[in-house]
Amino acid sequence: MDLPIKDSATTAPKLPVSNPIKPYWERKTTHVLANHRSTPDLPTECDVLIIGVGYAGVSAAYNLLKTNPSMSIALLEARSVCSGATGRKGGHLRPDLYEQIPKYIQRYGVDAGVQWAEFELANMEAIRELIAEARIDCDFTPTxxxxxxxxxxxxxxxxxxxxxxxxxxxxxxxxxxxxxxxxxxxxxxxxxxxxxxxxASLDPYKFILALLQRVLEMGKQVNLQTHTPATALHEDSVNGGWIVDTPRGSIKAKKIVHASNAYVSTLLPEYTKSIIxxxxxxxxxxxxxxxxxxxxxxxxxxxxxxxxxxxxxxxxxxxxxxxxxxxxxxxxxxxxxxxxxxxxxxxxxxxxxxxxxxxxxxxxxxxxxxxxxxxxxxxxxxSFDSLPHLGEVPGKSGQYIVAGFNGHGMPVIWLAAKGIAEMIATDRAYEDVKYLPSIGKTTVDRIRTAQEGQDGGDIFN
Ligand SMILES: Cc1cc2nc3c(=O)[nH]c(=O)nc-3n(C[C@H](O)[C@H](O)[C@H](O)COP(=O)(O)OP(=O)(O)OC[C@H]3O[C@@H](n4cnc5c(N)ncnc54)[C@H](O)[C@@H]3O)c2cc1C
CATH class of the missing domain: 3.30.9.10 (D-Amino Acid Oxidase, subunit A, domain 2)
Structure with missing residues (x-):
């Protein structure tokens, strides 16, 4: 399905800059996995390729492996692990119970708005359980x-x-x-x-690096490649699936998870107006x-x-x-x-x-x-409409998006990525993963509304 991309002025591909300011969390402890490469060369193929190794990418990998520990997964990160928004955040784990909810109720109805708030509350509980289950030391403080x-x-x-x-x-x-x-x-x-x-509050850098450590321990075929930006993506017309290019070579993947958040439109230009x-x-x-x-x-x-x-x-x-x-x-x-x-x-x-x-x-x-x-x-x-985009990318079978968290990813991403992992591992539709809120689903309508709307949408309101 072709989605028209209207404004060429805002479609210039964007990659993370190479010299970010080091945030407090990373300055305190640079983790041994921060610049890790599992192998000197890129793997040539994998079942699932995850683009972006922050909160969303690592959560997706962990949950995919929980379903199938022998799945082959490649993780590509443009800079060091957790060098994006995740390692730069304030450390709040604070569900939104009333700030955006009245807007969602007005736009999508009471049930949909309340479902969103309850999803954020469920994330709090699920993260608490994860930290206990995976024995993650991240200064988690319920408060x-x-x-x-x-x-x-x-x-x-x-x-x-x-x-x-x-x-x-x-x-x-x-x-x-x-x-x-x-x-x-x-x-x-x-x-x-x-x-x-x-x-609750936590140290986001320690949280994600410890979770990544569990991913590498759990997975028999997990390959992490830092300092390797994905720069282009095209269909594998011979074998099916997708091919992702990087400056260090290409990887064939049956499925792709776009977890590059702010940068997602570099490889998915149809989201240029949806996620900015x-x-x-x-x-x-x-x-x-x-x-x-x-x-x-x-x-x-x-x-x-x-x-x-x-x-x-x-x-x-x-x-x-x-x-x-x-x-x-x-x-x-x-x-x-x-x-x-x-x-x-x-x-x-x-x-x-x-x-x-x-x-x-x-x-x-x-x-x-x-x-x-x-x-x-x-x-x-x-995002244009204040909500993240979650699910299979319209018209691109086998590509999934988990991005657009509006500076509020902490109480959303864990279960969002878990849901996407379940969709991939069990070949289920978004609606069949019951805890994923209906209004977070990425759709042609949402993408088109952003393309046709006022630049930025909710971002300026
Ligand atoms: C200053 C600040 C404070 C915040 N405070 C809070 C808070 O207190 N509470 C809260 O809930 N949220 C907060 N947030 C928001 C929160 O950090 C994000 O919602 C969340 O971390 C997003 O996680 P992510 O994994 O989707 O994105 P990211 O952490 O940005 O991860 C995306 C990764 O993809 C990589 N990448 C990008 N393009 C490519 C490519 N082409 N190839 C390979 N890799 C690529 C990036 O380098 C990055 O590491 C804050 C954000 C900021 C910036």
Whole structure:
């Protein structure tokens, strides 16, 4: 099936840049597998070729092997393992229970919207089980997330979303402690509304590298090739299946998993308008030795009086905190972040925002002398309609996509990749994997709507 690709101006193929800023997580411990190649040369063929070795790619491999440990799997990574968005994230594992859900309810109906939220909750539980089952050491910390709104307008919007869920008698609403009013005396200054619920934090780099280690231990025929970008993809007209080209040679594969997230349209140009690379920024805020701020027991989301969203996770061992966000500041300057894969530079419009962030935001941090120790950027796959694309690529039998996580992949990717692995291993349709939410399925309609719509779609709304 041919899908017209309309705008040649945005179809230039994109690969990760070669000199990204090293994020805190990777700087702390560079794993022995980070630059691993299982064999000096590329394998010539495999059952399943996975493109992209971040959270989605490694999760797909693990779940494929769980079904069939003797499946031959090749993993191609353009840079080092986990050098994409996964190794650059904030470390929040925080399901979205009300932020995007009202939009999904309005667009697709109550059942579909609630199914999505429940999918994110199910991911939390499944990740907890995985970490125990696979004995993964990744500083996994079950905790609560406190979302705060510091403006009257923001608080009203939050209350409207919460009230909608209550009025619809959505089951999980009773797990959210929602407080409305300006008399809250919490650790965050000037809160007008807050919502607190179960969440977790983890070290994303340790998580994925440990999971990859399990993949290599489990699989009898797994071949990892780092620093090997997939640059072209064509049909194998002789044997069936697909051939993927790289600068180091080609690989024939019966099936392909596109797990390259922000970069997915390089090999699947029909997604150029559906999944767009967008930069985000994160910082490590430290406190000088001998000084401290008030203890932070939860994860926090702050939407400040000017509507700027930032998020925070506390680190253990007096390491300080990870703070990211501030996209509202750079939103007016699309050239700094939109359709941009340069994670070797920061985002100019955010500069200065994180200085004194802790002092101005948290009670008990005024005299901490907290300072930005390091900052880095990462490239996320933002989607036209806010949802990822999951499932078999329309018109390309044997190619699967698991991409477009909108800076919110942590509570989505594990079960999404598990579902795709089940589709591949058992030859089932998307609808037959019951836990995959209906609205995440990649379809011709979704692709076409993005191609025909306003550039960026939801990304600018
Ligand atoms: C600054 C920042 C903070 C974030 N904070 C959070 C958070 O707190 N909570 C949360 O839920 N989410 C967060 N996210 C989003 C989250 O990181 C992503 O949703 C998730 O990690 C995406 O995983 P992935 O495997 O799909 O993509 P990636 O981790 O980007 O993996 C894709 C991989 O594909 C590789 N690749 C690309 N093209 C090719 C090619 N042609 N050939 C071979 N390899 C290729 C890339 O190098 C990369 O390693 C954040 C993201 C950023 C950037």
């Amino acid at each position: 609560r997330s406190t979302d705060t709104w510091l403006s009257d307008e923001g608080a009203k919007t939050a209350k409207a979303a919460y009230d909608l869920l209550v009025s619809l008698q959505v089951r999980y609403t009773n797990t959210i402690d929602f407080v409305y009013g300006s008399d809250q005396d919490g650790i965050v200054k000037g809160v007008k509304a807050s919502a607190t619920y179960e969440a 690379p967008c930069k985000g920024i994160c910082t490590h805020v430290a406190v000088p030795e001998g000084q401290s701020g008030a203890t932070l027991t939860n994860l926090y989301i702050i939407r400040d009086a000017a509507g700027v969203l930032s998020y925070l996770i506390p680190l253990s061992g007096g390491e300080g905190v990870i703070v990211g966000g501030s996209s509202r500041l750079f939103r007016p300057y699309p050239q700094q972040w939109y359709n941009n894969v340069d994670d070797s530079t920061l985002i100019e419009a955010s500069s200065g925002f994180f200085d004194n962030f802790m002092q101005r935001t948290f009670n008990g941090w005024e005299d901490s002398n907290a300072y930005v120790k390091e900052a880095w950027t990462g490239v996320m796959g933002y």
